[in-house]
Amino acid sequence: MDYQAYVLDIDGTLIEGMKVLPGAIELITRLRSQEKQILLVTNSPLLNKTEIRGKLKRLGIKVNEEEILTPIDGLLYYLEQKSNRDGAILSMTDPLIVKELIKNNIDCFLPTEWDQLSPISHVLVGMHDTLTYQDLVIGLKALDQGGELLGMNADLFCPIDGGRKPDSGAIISCLELTSGKCCTFVGKPTIWMQHIIREHLQYDVKDSLFVGDSLLTDIKIGAELNMDTLLVKTGVQSFANGINKQIRPKYELPTLEHALKRMECQI
16 A cells, blocks of 8 residues: 555544544654655535644644645636636635635625625535525525526535534535525535646556545545545444445555554555
8 A cells, every 4th residue: 555645535534523533643744754745635615725734733733735625626626617607606605715715806705795686606505604594595596596506515414523514415405406406516526626636646646545534525536536545434434324335445444543554564
């Protein structure tokens, strides 16, 4: 299990809430000592790279911002390809996402800021702690007026300390059912994030390993990129049912700690 580049999921793989998972710090340290390329690819719709780096640093995991890829990267690439869109983005996301979009010269605003007359090109949805029922009502109205449904990530739930909470995919399913529209997602495992990962990889995909806790996002995107994949049975996978067993990783281990021991045996 020796590769030149290691692409790692964050939530459920390296950390769970504010807890570092077994082997995470040690694995990053070993990869650094061996001068391997490290990319951290998250599906979290909540934080930007600066905040993610700060959170990981507080937990003892040292990474650089340029090593972090988020759904915001996939979103910006998607919007770049849709440069002829007419109207602003109604962003049902954490206000931080709105700031990131405005910083990139994209016209967008929160549901409470929409006058319900200005044209909306997309209704962007990402799980966040202050989302309200009224936000859903306004979002549905924007969809009924012609907006396209856009999702930061398709995850139905995300791991937290001692359990899980509904993620963007669960919230978006409500708007899909009520509007009759299908959502376009920009996070893992979509072609938008695949493009971003290819752009940042310094090695051939055959010399790269994708490590994550989700069959439907991490292992799927790794496979579609023609990478070898490692599934750890932490985070999302600890709640997995038999539906997604058709997606098969090359390696399957309980934790990153087990992966580290396997790597040590090969030295």
